[in-house]
Amino acid sequence: MRFDDAVAAYRSRGYKITPQRLAVMRALVGDATHPTAAAVVERVRRDFPFVSAATVYRVLEELVALGEILALDLGNGRMRYDPNTSEHAHLVCEVCGRVEDVDWRLAADVLPPDRRRGYEVSGVRVVFNGRCPVCLEGGDGGGSASPASR
Amino acid sequence: MRFDDAVAAYRSRGYKITPQRLAVMRALVGDATHPTAAAVVERVRRDFPFVSAATVYRVLEELVALGEILALDLGNGRMRYDPNTSEHAHLVCEVCGRVEDVDWRLAADVLPPDRRRGYEVSGVRVVFNGRCPVCLEGGDGGGSASPASR
DNA sequence: GTAGGTGCAAAATTTTTGCATGTTA
DNA sequence: TAACATGCAAAAATTTTGCACCTAC
Numbered sequence: 133m134r135f136d137d138a139v140a141a142y143r144s145r146g147y148k149i150t151p152q153r154l155a156v157m158r159a160l161v162g163d164a165t166h167p168t169a170a171a172v173v174e175r176v177r178r179d180f181p182f183v184s185a186a187t188v189y190r191v192l193e194e195l196v197a198l199g200e201i202l203a204l205d206l207g208n209g210r211m212r213y214d215p216n217t218s219e220h221a222h223l224v225c226e227v228c229g230r231v232e233d234v235d236w237r238l239a240a241d242v243l244p245p246d247r248r249r250g251y252e253v254s255g256v257r258v259v260f261n262g263r264c265p266v267c268l269e270g271g272d273g274g275g276s277a278s279p280a281s282r
Numbered sequence: 283m284r285f286d287d288a289v290a291a292y293r294s295r296g297y298k299i300t301p302q303r304l305a306v307m308r309a310l311v312g313d314a315t316h317p318t319a320a321a322v323v324e325r326v327r328r329d330f331p332f333v334s335a336a337t338v339y340r341v342l343e344e345l346v347a348l349g350e351i352l353a354l355d356l357g358n359g360r361m362r363y364d365p366n367t368s369e370h371a372h373l374v375c376e377v378c379g380r381v382e383d384v385d386w387r388l389a390a391d392v393l394p395p396d397r398r399r400g401y402e403v404s405g406v407r408v409v410f411n412g413r414c415p416v417c418l419e420g421g422d423g424g425g426s427a428s429p430a431s432r
Numbered sequence: 433g434t435a436g437g438t439g440c441a442a443a444a445t446t447t448t449t450g451c452a453t454g455t456t457a
Numbered sequence: 458t459a460a461c462a463t464g465c466a467a468a469a470a471t472t473t474t475g476c477a478c479c480t481a482c
Contacts, residue, residue: 147436148435148437148480152438168471183439184438186438186472190437205356209447209470223399223403226404232401236397243384248373248384249382249414250414251375251413251414252418253410254413255410257408257409257411259408259409260401260403260405261405261406261407262398262402263401263404264400265400296461297461298460302463318446320446334464336449339447340462359472361446
């Protein structure tokens with residue numbers, strides 16, 4: 133997502149440009165931490181203390197629908213949002229829940245047609261699970277750190 | 283998951299073999315529909331009308347921990363369970379929510395080491411999104427059928 | 433001025449948990 | 458019989474929604 137593109141996308145659909153929408157967009161541009169909705173709410177409130185969480189949820193949904201951000205369901209009950217809409221995979225630490233982008237292109241059509249079972253494939257999500265450098269160095273064996281689970 | 287393996291896994295850990303656990307296992311073996319927890323509850327109740335949903339959730343968790351089934355979070359708020367624990371990808375219909383296995387192996391190490399950002403990668407989840415044959419034939423453009431969303 | 437947006441609080445959903453009771457080994 | 462498992466109901470946690478008020482255009 134680029135800020136101006138997102139604003140243009142709103143304009144082109146006749147949606148109003150409100151301070152709340154601008155604040156959510158500002159909170160997301162250039163962010164590579166894959167925040168949860170709650171984290172976006174928190175960040176928006178730094179500039180705009182009384183936004184309603186419902187509004188943030190609604191704006192996030194809009195941005196996904198506009199194709200400006202990606203909604204990632206990485207397997208722990210909370211949605212995460214990614215302003216990087218280019219084709220890439222994700223690395224998820226199964227200990228601390230950290231999420232990172234991996235520049236690893238995989239065209240949807242790597243799935244041979246005879247394996248598509250009649251589906252018209254429009255996209256692919258690739259999530260690598262593992263342990264991040266920090267968690268590897270810290271505790272080893274079991275699950276120590278907060279697993280970012282629900 | 284094979285029934286006998288799952289029972290053996292329970293035994294080997296000193297867990298008791300209860301009718302409820304057997305019923306959940308029976309409900310899952312050979313199932314390729316990737317049922318939600320609620321669907322498993324429903325199915326178990328066909329043979330065992332008064333099982334508590336909490337028990338089914340607990341048994342599903344156990345089976346995942348035992349490595350007998352896979353918990354899939356395919357991006358619509360509900361967990362789905364897959365007794366096929368071999369390495370494979372999933373095809374998800376974005377119209378009706380149907381999920382199918384695709385025999386498409388992708389070793390975790392297809393991710394080149396210099397792209398791993400220091401992670402120790404232990405697994406990969408690949409989900410292809412698209413439209414299933416039924417939904418392709420039915421309505422085209424928008425979203426008609428029940429999108430199996432939350 | 434008006435269509436559309438926001439805030440609040442309550443609803444909805446799915447999953448988890450505490451605790452008393454029941455059951456397997 | 459003694460540890461473990463279950464059932465129930467309430468709690469949790471996240472996201473959605475209804476409705477009255479407000480505001481960008």
